[in-house]
Amino acid sequence: MTVRKMRAVAAGEVPVDGGTAVQERADRPVFRGNGEHDYVCVSCGSLLAAGMDPQYMTRRVRVRCARCRTVNISAELPVQAARRPRRGA
Numbered sequence: 001m002t003v004r005k006m007r008a009v010a011a012g013e014v015p016v017d018g019g020t021a022v023q024e025r026a027d028r029p030v031f032r033g034n035g036e037h038d039y040v041c042v043s044c045g046s047l048l049a050a051g052m053d054p055q056y057m058t059r060r061v062r063v064r065c066a067r068c069r070t071v072n073i074s075a076e077l078p079v080q081a082a083r084r085p086r087r088g089a
């Protein structure tokens with residue numbers, strides 16, 4: 001098992017309608033799978049997602065840490081601004 005630190009979601013990165021999984025208890029990861037990596041909060045090191053495969057840790061997987069409220073995303077994903085609604089025709 002490898003521990004991977006996540007990163008904080010950058011300002012403006014999360015779409016308005018984007019969902020974020022909220023961790024309810026600091027001692028219970030939001031996701032638990034059968035993969036090889038544990039993903040921990042960038043700020044406090046809390047375990048947010050246990051046993052995950054990297055291919056599951058997409059942009060859709062964002063977790064708000066129960067302990068420090070940081071919204072985390074996989075550190076392997078580059079910072080990317082959320083798409084803005086197209087204006088005009």
Ligand SMILES: [Zn+2]
Pocket residue numbers: 041042043044045046065066067068069070
């Ligand atoms: Zn945290």
